[in-house]
Amino acid sequence: xxxxIKAVALISGGLDSMLxxxxxxxxxxxxxxxxxxxxxxxxxHTHAIKKQDKAKPKRNNALWVAEQLGMKLHxxxxxxxxxxxxxxxxxxxxxxxxxxxxxxxFMVGKAKQWIKENDFDFIITGEVMGQRPMSxxxxxxxxxxxxxxxxxxxxxxxxxxxxxxxxxxxxxWVNRDLLHxxxxxxxxxxxxxxxxxxFEDYAQPAGGCCFLTDKAYSSKLVDLWETRGxxxxxLDDVMLLKVGRHIRPSPxxxxxxxxxxxxxxxxxxxxxxxxxxxCSSHRGPLALIVGEPNAADLELAAQIVARYGQxxxxxxxxVEIRDTKSVSQHLTVKPLLSTEINLxxxx
Numbered sequence: 001x002x003x004x005i006k007a008v009a010l011i012s013g014g015l016d017s018m019l020x021x022x023x024x025x026x027x028x029x030x031x032x033x034x035x036x037x038x039x040x041x042x043x044x045h046t047h048a049i050k051k052q053d054k055a056k057p058k059r060n061n062a063l064w065v066a067e068q069l070g071m072k073l074h075x076x077x078x079x080x081x082x083x084x085x086x087x088x089x090x091x092x093x094x095x096x097x098x099x100x101x102x103x104x105x106f107m108v109g110k111a112k113q114w115i116k117e118n119d120f121d122f123i124i125t126g127e128v129m130g131q132r133p134m135s136x137x138x139x140x141x142x143x144x145x146x147x148x149x150x151x152x153x154x155x156x157x158x159x160x161x162x163x164x165x166x167x168x169x170x171x172x173w174v175n176r177d178l179l180h181x182x183x184x185x186x187x188x189x190x191x192x193x194x195x196x197x198x199f200e201d202y203a204q205p206a207g208g209c210c211f212l213t214d215k216a217y218s219s220k221l222v223d224l225w226e227t228r229g230x231x232x233x234x235l236d237d238v239m240l241l242k243v244g245r246h247i248r249p250s251p252x253x254x255x256x257x258x259x260x261x262x263x264x265x266x267x268x269x270x271x272x273x274x275x276x277x278x279c280s281s282h283r284g285p286l287a288l289i290v291g292e293p294n295a296a297d298l299e300l301a302a303q304i305v306a307r308y309g310q311x312x313x314x315x316x317x318x319v320e321i322r323d324t325k326s327v328s329q330h331l332t333v334k335p336l337l338s339t340e341i342n343l344x345x346x347x
Contacts, residue, residue: 005173006030007155008115009124010107011073012209013041013061015202016126016158019193021069023157024124027174031124033073034114035062036107038082039238040211061209068199078110079235086212087231091143096218098210100132101140108148115153122153122168129159130184158182158190211242220246223347227251227291236270240288243267246347247304253291254347255301257308272324277305280330281318284309299331306335 009021011033025031066073085106089099104127111123127136127144141163145154152167160169160179169176182189194202211217220241225231227248243263244256258264264286270276275289275298287305289298298321306317312335322328 004030005168006032006120007122007124007168008032008034008074008111008118008120009071010111010126011035011062011065012126013063013065014126014209015187015190015194015199016128016131018065018069018126018199018202019190019197020124020126020157021065021071022197023179023193024155024174025069025071027178029174031069031071032120033062033066033069033071034111035073035075036078036082036110037075038210039079039235041209065202074114076110076114078106081110082106083233094213096213096215097221098212098218100213101143103210104144105147108144108150108154112148112150112153121173122155122166123150124155124157126158127156128182128184128190129156129162155179217241220347223248223254227254236273240267240270240290244288245308247345248347249300249304249342249345250291250293250297253289253293253297253301255287255289255304257287257305258285271322271326275321275323277302277319277321279306279309279311279317280320282306282309282311282314284311284317299333302331302333303336304341306333307338307341309335311335 007024007029009017009024009031011017011021012035021031021033063073085099085102086097089102091099091101094100108123108125115121115123127141129136129138129141141156145151148154155166155168155174156163157179159182160166160176161181162183165176168174180189180193224233224237224241240256243266244258247255247257249255256267258267267286267288270288275293276286277289278284278286284305285308287301289301293301302319302321305319306312309317311317315334316332317335319331319333320328321331
């Protein structure tokens with residue numbers, strides 16, 4: 001009796017991984033998805049807590065893709081294992097703090113481990129040669145296959161015809177002629193294939209789904225490491241770097257000021273971990289203080305928070321400051337003028 005061939009597809013939530021999985025499913029292969037949670041993905045809670053872009057769907061696109069394809073999705077927590085990838089990337093960083101090549105090697109390597117443990121036959125990714133400047137170049141694609149340990153078990157359906165034949169093709173688990181020859185940065189071939197498959201709603205490409213490709217986020221991460229004196233972080237750090245204005249008026253402390261109600265609600269969950277403050281005489285934002293501020297620093301922090309509240313044009317604003325045990329002190333401060341705010345404070 002012939003055994004059902006099974007593959008696992010790396011599902012990011014983007015169009016490419018969706019099309020790659022569907023291409024192989026069309027050939028009768030049993031495909032399940034796998035999504036590795038590092039904490040740095042744009043998807044998930046980050047969109048859900050914000051009120052902006054109300055028209056956009058608030059969804060985890062990896063879960064949504066799996067639902068559209070009718071496949072099982074395995075979400076694997078790799079937060080701790082991923083730290084070494086980010087902190088010590090063998091192949092370095094991209095334009096920002098994105099270790100894209102090391103990241104791809106790591107995730108394909110984890111998928112190789114997964115198929116071995118779960119009796120699957122090969123791995124699918126949505127990579128397209130020439131699409132990403134660091135991890136999807138002609139010269140780096142063999143590096144991913146080799147250093148991940150996946151070797152010929154790694155199939156890239158969207159650009160397979162531009163690459164050497166892999167084991168799934170040689171064993172005729174899939175028909176190479178029904179795979180694709182996409183290359184370059186143009187999205188037109190993918191969009192045409194999506195239309196052919198009947199996919200009308202899918203995540204639009206915007207430089208990937210990882211915050212580490214974002215310049216502003218990367219600057220905040222570098223600042224975090226520099227002030228700590230070492231490259232360490234935890235999940236709370238990752239999440240807080242995603243929200244609010246980050247303002248460092250002094251090496252001793254940083255302010256995280258909520259930009260909208262959704263961010264304030266999320267940040268309120270950290271009141272027992274950080275000194276926090278908000279205007280008590282006017283409507284204004286919640287802010288968290290990270291670091292060890294002195295009395296003068298607290299007054300400056302109160303002035304900054306007052307600047308972002310509705311009392312910014314008043315002579316004085318009352319600000320309540322609470323420590324991690326909810327013990328309060330009250331300051332009456334003059335809101336900083338725009339000319340008194342140093343742009344160098346903003347991370």
